[in-house]
């Protein structure tokens with residue numbers, strides 16, 4: 751049995767990670783901005799108020815988890831806003847960097863004391879974050895921010 755922390759756990763893939771991990775007997779800490787009925791019914795530990803773009807929110811989570819060893823940290827929280835080149839919205843692009851790249855690094859750095867030799871760190875990229883796979887273009891903010899996140903992962907490794 752391992753202890754997992756999953757970000758962006760209120761719905762989508764994050765909630766499904768929590769469901770499957772709990773089902774197979776792992777310990778799950780579900781971090782989210784606010785919980786959801788789907789997450790609540792899993793019966794896992796839920797940590798709310800975890801907006802990964804907020805220093806204070808992430809510091810608060812780290813304080814609540816002080817001394818709690820983590821075997822696996824799954825950085826799942828992310829945001830996708832697709833806007834075409836002729837309608838570029840730089841605030842949207844900036845926001846996607848804030849969440850996908852900077853937020854992921856912020857959360858990871860704050861929880862480094864909870865990781866130890868052998869712990870695993872997972873960053874949720876996407877095929878849209880692959881330069882080699884980009885045959886369709888578009889989605890500037892999402893693609894760019896996921897590449898930046900991957901580079902953070904490489905440095906962390």
Ligand SMILES: NC(=O)c1ccc[n+]([C@@H]2O[C@H](COP(=O)([O-])OP(=O)(O)OC[C@H]3O[C@@H](n4cnc5c(N)ncnc54)[C@H](OP(=O)(O)O)[C@@H]3O)[C@@H](O)[C@H]2O)c1
Pocket residue numbers: 757758759760761762763764782783784800801802803825826827828829830849853874875876877
């Ligand atoms: N779905 C796919 O096909 C696909 C493919 C490749 C990669 N991915 C990646 O997989 C991950 C999950 O995707 P998904 O499809 O499950 O998306 P989703 O249903 O939109 O879930 C994204 C999660 O991220 C959370 N989030 C957004 N902004 C946040 C912030 N500032 N602080 C903390 N949490 C925040 C959301 O929380 P709220 O509920 O509070 O908004 C939500 O729980 C993402 O990183 C995504 O890029 C998805």
